[in-house]
Amino acid sequence: MPLGVHTSIAGGLWKSVERAVALGCDAMQIFGRNPRAWAWSPVPEAEVALFREKRKEAGLWPVAIHTTYLINLSAPDDANFDKSVFLFKKELGSAERLGADYLVTHLGSPGEMGPDYALRRILAALKETAAEGLGKETRVLLENTAGSGYGFGSSLADVGRIIEGARAFRLKIGLCYDTCHGFAAGYDIRTPGDIESLVMSINKDIGLKNLKLIHLNDSKGLLNSHLDRHEHIGKGKIGLEGLSRLLNHPKLAMIPLILETPKKTGSDDPMNLSTVKKIKGEA
Ligand SMILES: [Zn+2]
């Protein structure tokens, strides 16, 4: 079970590899750029080469890139939608240049237009992306969300409809399941029965083979709170037992894990990594 953390790219993309290695990670997630800016500029070729070399040396797998928060692939406003699709395609192209295995993206918000509208919007975006030849190397992973406000993507059935619809475009696609978002959206994992229902839902709605990555986070919010607030492993409302059951479920035990837990001090990542290693194999 490859394990890693979301790692900072401050000082250059390649620096994230050094940080992941220093933490003893096998896997890594990064932002490919400033996640709060619209303006696009390509990663210089020398930086791409350096990143690929460092990553190869470190033997990290998988490497996931998380898209910019600004991207809204469900946006009803045409200008916002077009900007979002433009940046999404740029980020996917960049992820492919960097040799990333996955590009994790949220599904945005259609406002009052509802889930069917969001579905059509996202599929149009993915179709355009695939038509440009993108998504053949790096796999796009749709991340389930906490379902706050009009946000789309908290229901696995909805995410599954996109994965199903995108098949026709020959784009590599799959699910990144976030445990905090899932819990906040009503997918409980605190008892053995809950875990079984979650695995059944993933299998029915998405297909277990399409689950490629888990964002392992505890949740500050209660079940069904729709609060997207991550907590240290074992210190939130899910707790150690539930997360341990998920880690040790035979159908989930081999899925790579990325922690997106809070980082207030330098000891937070080592603490969460060691908690995961401790509860792995102990359900
Ligand atoms: Zn996440």
Ligand SMILES: [Zn+2]
């Ligand atoms: Zn989150």
